[in-house]
Amino acid sequence: MNIVLLGAPGSGKGTQASLITEQYGLPHISTGDMFRENIREKTPLGVLAKSYIDKGQLCPDDVTVKMVEERLSRADCKKGFLLDGFPRTISQAEALEKFVKITCVLDIEVPLDKLLGRLTGRRCCEKCGESFHVSVIGKTEICPKCGGKLYTRADDNEETVQSRLNVYASQTASLIDFYQRKGVLKSVNGDAAVEEVFAAVQEVLNTL
Ligand code: ADP
Ligand code: ZN
Secondary structure (H helix, E strand, O other): OEEEEEOOOOOOHHHHHHHHHHHHOOOEEEHHHHHHHHHHOOOHHHHHHHHHHOOOOOOOHHHHHHHHHHHHOOHHHOOOEEEEOOOOOHHHHHHHHHHOOOOEEEEEEOOHHHHHHHHHOEEEEOOOOOEEEHHHHOOOOEOOOOOOEEEOOHHHOHHHHHHHHHHHHHHHOHHHHHHHHHOOEEEEEOOOOHHHHHHHHHHHHOOO
């Protein structure tokens, strides 16, 4: 199964991705995580990516496509994969088509007015990478899952979030139509509890 997860920033892609990975054993390929790892390790790619990510803009298509193509060519992706955060532009989607066949594109739908609060209230775990919302976990700085330290992502401040949402509307949302026309799009309601969203996701994946 070659799966693409679509959805606005804050739609819960990352959370669903880790549940899918656990249940179906697919490698989780998150371009956001890959960029952040490069930023942490101060690689040339990381330095370049940081200058875009900090402004809430997309990293250039050419470097992003190259990074994904290299990742998908590794042995662990031969039996399938879960792409999270890629493609984000039509040009990335067209490039992707040239090197793999996508089984299904899952679009997680959340009303736009809920996204800002979801992102600015997000806390991430340094250790396990999971993210949580302050409305659920309160003010704690300890990860409820693994006990690691929680932090707020640098690009989760209100100004950057606003530009990420604008980028989504202007460059990424059109992928819904793109994949609809190819007949591979499945939508699930993301405006529900994590378990309910995952139940809907499983319903789709189990029929593939
Ligand atoms: P979210 O889905 O919560 O916005 P991600 O962790 O997926 O966050 O991505 C964080 C940032 O990394 C994006 O705002 C963008 O700058 C960069 N990025 C991630 N994926 C891509 C991509 N496919 N193309 C270009 N930039 C990307
Ligand atoms: Zn944790």
